[in-house]
Amino acid sequence: MTARVLAGRIDRALAAAIGCIVVLLVAGALYDRNFLSADYLLQQLQVASFLGIIATGVMLVVLLGHIDLSIPWVVTIGGMMSTAAAGHQGWAGALAIPFAIACGLGIGIANGIGVAYLRVPSMIFTLATNAIAQGLMVVHTSGFAPQDHATPAMHFLAVERSILGIPNAVWVWAAIGAATVVLLGRTRFGRRIYAIGNSERAVFLSRVNVRLVVVACFAISGACSAFAGVLLAGYSTKAYQAMGDPYLLPAIAAVVLGGTSILGGRGSYLGTIAGVVLVTLLQSILSIVQMPEAGRQVIYGAVVILMLLVYGRSAKVVS
Numbered sequence: 001m002t003a004r005v006l007a008g009r010i011d012r013a014l015a016a017a018i019g020c021i022v023v024l025l026v027a028g029a030l031y032d033r034n035f036l037s038a039d040y041l042l043q044q045l046q047v048a049s050f051l052g053i054i055a056t057g058v059m060l061v062v063l064l065g066h067i068d069l070s071i072p073w074v075v076t077i078g079g080m081m082s083t084a085a086a087g088h089q090g091w092a093g094a095l096a097i098p099f100a101i102a103c104g105l106g107i108g109i110a111n112g113i114g115v116a117y118l119r120v121p122s123m124i125f126t127l128a129t130n131a132i133a134q135g136l137m138v139v140h141t142s143g144f145a146p147q148d149h150a151t152p153a154m155h156f157l158a159v160e161r162s163i164l165g166i167p168n169a170v171w172v173w174a175a176i177g178a179a180t181v182v183l184l185g186r187t188r189f190g191r192r193i194y195a196i197g198n199s200e201r202a203v204f205l206s207r208v209n210v211r212l213v214v215v216a217c218f219a220i221s222g223a224c225s226a227f228a229g230v231l232l233a234g235y236s237t238k239a240y241q242a243m244g245d246p247y248l249l250p251a252i253a254a255v256v257l258g259g260t261s262i263l264g265g266r267g268s269y270l271g272t273i274a275g276v277v278l279v280t281l282l283q284s285i286l287s288i289v290q291m292p293e294a295g296r297q298v299i300y301g302a303v304v305i306l307m308l309l310v311y312g313r314s315a316k317v318v319s
Contacts, residue, residue, distance in 0.1 A: 013259025017274035020257075024281040032288060042167060048280035049173035050235070052273065053228040054247050055254045056180050057108075057221030059272050062255050063184075063197045064214060065264025066122035068221045070111060071251060073133035074104050075244025078229025080137055083148035083239045096151050100230045101223050107133060108222020112215030141241065154234030169231055176224070181269050193217060197264025246293075249300035254279045256304060 028035035054071060061068045082100035107129060114125040150158075160168050184190035192213050195203045204210045225244070233239040258275030260267025279300075286296050 014268065014271045014274055017257055017259070017271060017278050021274065021278050021281060024278070024285060028281065028285050028288070031285070035284075035288075042165070042170075044280055044284055045170050045277075046167035047283075048276050049167070049169040050228050050231055051247060051250055051254060051280060052173045052276040053176055053224050053231070054251045055272055055276050056176055056269075057217075057224030058251045059255045059258075059260055059267060059269065060180075060193060060217040061122070061221050062252075062260050062262060063193050063264055063267055064217055065197045065200070066115060066214070066218075067252075067262075068111065068126050068218065068225075069123060069248065070107060070126040070130040070133060070222070071225050071248050072242070072244035073130050073137060074107050074222055074225040075229040075232065075247055076137055076239070076242060077107065077133055078104050078226030079233035079239030079243050080140065080148075080229075081226075082154060082230045083150055083233050084140070086148060086151040086154070097153060097157075097227075097230050101226050104222040104224075104226020104229070105219050106222070107226075108219035109215060111222065112218035115218065116211035116214035137241070149238050150234045150236075154230055155237065156234075158231040158234030169235070172231070177269060177273065184269060189213065189216070194265055197261075197266070199265075249297060249304065250279045250283070253300045253303045262304075 025036065034040055054075065058068060058071065078100045081103045082096045085096035085099045111122070111126050111129055114120050114129075115122045118125075156162075156168060157172055158169050162168055163171060184193065192203065192208055195208075196210055196213060200210055228247070229239070229244060232243055236243075254275035255267070255272055256262055256275070257278055258267065258271030258273070260271060282299070283296065286299070291299075
């Protein structure tokens with residue numbers, strides 16, 4: 001299949017996501033006049049940035065044809081470890097953010113090793129990792145809500161508006177997104193990610209270290225999830241149990257809504273951005289109409305199944 005046909009498929013998925021965004025904006029404006037106000041839209045972008053950072057790592061893993069189900073408690077670890085370090089004086093408090101990201105990076109590397117070297121299916125291994133992370137955090141907090149609070153740096157990144165009145169969290173997401181676009185489109189590593197998603201065996205026979213690429217993508221996913229947890233802790237001024245639970249299905253839904261094939265090998269980061277904005281607006285509208293959390297989860301799950309039927313029925317592209 002030619003690159004032109006591939007681009008056409010990505011463009012149609014992106015166009016569909018943008019069309020849905022417009023529909024949601026119109027529907028929201030009809031329901032509430034303030035829905036299209038600049039302040040409200042900036043607030044939605046700020047909320048979207050947390051999901052967008054998580055979806056960045058998820059997309060890399062999905063492009064390989066794998067899945068990362070350890071997101072909820074890796075996000076929680078990021079928040080809890082950063083606030084725990086913030087409670088100490090000196091260097092420990094100053095290194096709160098890097099320490100939390102390193103924790104997520106370590107979990108991601110463990111996931112990658114389990115999938116790439118131990119050959120355990122990613123769905124099973126990352127689900128087990130999520131359970132282990134949950135247990136570790138329960139032990140860490142003794143089952144109670146942690147009393148630690150976010151550092152001023154965490155609050156600055158998550159809440160403050162330093163440039164053009166746009167939340168700093170949006171700029172952080174933009175920087176991560178720009179780096180991801182370059183990674184996927186301009187580097188050998190990015191081309192290998194797509195190639196592995198299309199045919200891992202062919203890439204292996206071409207003498208590429210497939211295992212290392214898989215470990216790297218899971219490591220990036222873990223780091224992104226932990227960093228999002230840091231920002232969430234800064235946004236709410238503290239970390240709390242299960243703070244990452246609401247982000248698993250929305251992150252996967254955002255990726256597949258943007259046109260990334262759940263089977264791997266096809267997708268664009270611009271589509272993921274559109275998917276994140278779409279899911280965030282959907283969450284906002286469901287909140288306005290007071291949809292229960294159970295109903296929201298049903299909708300996210302239905303979206304994933306629908307997009308799996310749409311994108312999962314086509315053959316992979318062989319490069």
